[in-house]
Amino acid sequence: MxxxxxxxxxxxxxxxxxxxxxxxxxxxxxxxxxxxxxxxxxxxxxxxxxxxxxxxxxxxxxxxxxxxxxxDDKRYFVRGKLGETSDTLDCEGEIIQTQPFEHLSEAEVIEATMSFKGDILQVPPMYSALKKDGQPLYKLARQGIEIERKARPVSIHEINFISYENGILTLDISCSKGTYIRSLIQDIGDKLGCGAHVVELRRTGFAHxxxxxxxxxxxxxxxxxxxxxxxxxxxxxxxQMLPNIQDITLDNEQAIDIKYGRTIQCNRQGLLHKVKLFDQNQNFLGIGELSQDGTIAPKRLFV
Missing domain, CATH: 3.30.2350.10 (Pseudouridine synthase)
Structure with a gap:
C-alpha cells in the first residue's frame, strides 16, 4: 500500500x-x-x-x-462451568479447586443466578487492568501477589437464562459499566457452593x-x-456513537469562541449535563458541558 x-x-x-x-x-x-x-x-x-x-x-x-x-451499558453471552474454580476466573487460568456440582438441579441453578439481578456489590478480580499504586492488578497477580480489593456497586439489568446442561450454565446478561462477568460467574458458583469459571464470553451489545x-x-x-x-x-x-447526548447547534460566533476553549452563553438551561456541539454546517465540534445558568464549557473538542 x-x-x-x-x-x-x-x-x-x-x-x-x-x-x-x-x-x-x-x-x-x-x-x-x-x-x-x-x-x-x-x-x-x-x-x-x-x-x-x-x-x-x-x-x-x-x-x-x-x-x-x-x-454505557454492555450485553454479554457467557458460558460458565460449575464445579471448578480458576485463579483467573476463566479457562485460561489454573484450576485451583474442584467441588461437586452434580447434585444441583436446574431450578436451584436458576434461583441462585437470578439472585444477582439488580444493584449488587462486586469485588473486581485480581486478573484485571485495575491499578494499585500505578501497577495493573494482573501484573501483581502474575507475581503471586494478591491485594485486598474493595467491592464496587454495579447493576445487572437483565439475566436471561438460556440453558444448564452437564455443568455448563449459559446466560445472556445486560449490565452497567464496570461489571466483570468473570466475577459474576464465580459469585454464582460460590452461592451454589461449587465454584465456577468462565469458559466462553462474547460481548454482544455496547450502548446502542x-x-x-x-x-x-x-x-x-x-x-x-x-x-x-x-x-x-x-x-x-x-x-453517531453518542446518541444519548443532546445535540446543540452553535452560531458562527459561538462556534469560534468554543474552538478557542471559551465558555459560551446559550439559550438553553437545565441540570448539568454533557452536550454534542455542532456548527451551522453540522460539523461536529466536540463535547461541551451545559450548566444551569445556560453556559456551555468545552470538555473535548475536535478542533
Whole structure:
C-alpha cells in the first residue's frame, strides 16, 4: 500500500470491530491501526483475550470520545462451568479447586443466578487492568501477589437464562459499566457452593450497538486497497456513537469562541449535563458541558 506519510494517515472516526478470541484488545487495536495506516488510534471497553465481540476502535480525534463510550451499558453471552474454580476466573487460568456440582438441579441453578439481578456489590478480580499504586492488578497477580480489593456497586439489568446442561450454565446478561462477568460467574458458583469459571464470553451489545453491526478483522483485510477507499467507507462519525447526548447547534460566533476553549452563553438551561456541539454546517465540534445558568464549557473538542 502507498504510504506517503511515514507517520500515518490523519483520519478520524470509529470502527466497530468484532474481536476474535485469543487476541488482547491492544493487539487487536494495533492490527486495525496498521491496516488503516492511522496516525493515532485507541480502543474503548477492553475485552479479555478469551472474550470475543464488540470492541470499538477509535481513530484520530475520535479517541477523545472514548471516555464517554465507557459510561454505557454492555450485553454479554457467557458460558460458565460449575464445579471448578480458576485463579483467573476463566479457562485460561489454573484450576485451583474442584467441588461437586452434580447434585444441583436446574431450578436451584436458576434461583441462585437470578439472585444477582439488580444493584449488587462486586469485588473486581485480581486478573484485571485495575491499578494499585500505578501497577495493573494482573501484573501483581502474575507475581503471586494478591491485594485486598474493595467491592464496587454495579447493576445487572437483565439475566436471561438460556440453558444448564452437564455443568455448563449459559446466560445472556445486560449490565452497567464496570461489571466483570468473570466475577459474576464465580459469585454464582460460590452461592451454589461449587465454584465456577468462565469458559466462553462474547460481548454482544455496547450502548446502542449490536454485534451484528460489527466487522471481523479478516473482513477488514478483504476491503484493503492502495487508496483505502473501501476501508474508509466503514468508519463511523464519532457523534453517531453518542446518541444519548443532546445535540446543540452553535452560531458562527459561538462556534469560534468554543474552538478557542471559551465558555459560551446559550439559550438553553437545565441540570448539568454533557452536550454534542455542532456548527451551522453540522460539523461536529466536540463535547461541551451545559450548566444551569445556560453556559456551555468545552470538555473535548475536535478542533
Amino acid at each position: 502507498s504510504r506517503r506519510n511515514p507517520k500515518g494517515r490523519d483520519i478520524s472516526g470509529i470502527v466497530l470491530l468484532d474481536k476474535d478470541t485469543g487476541l488482547s484488545s491492544n493487539a487487536a487495536l494495533q492490527k486495525v491501526k496498521r491496516l488503516f495506516f492511522a496516525k493515532k488510534a485507541g480502543h474503548t471497553g477492553a475485552l479479555d483475550p478469551l472474550a470475543s465481540g464488540i470492541l470499538p476502535i477509535c481513530l484520530g480525534q475520535a479517541t477523545k470520545v472514548a471516555g464517554f463510550l465507557l459510561d 450497538i449490536d454485534v451484528s453491526q460489527t466487522i471481523k478483522f479478516s473482513d477488514l483485510e478483504n476491503l484493503a486497497t492502495d487508496d483505502y477507499q473501501r476501508l474508509d467507507e466503514i468508519i463511523l462519525p464519532s457523534d
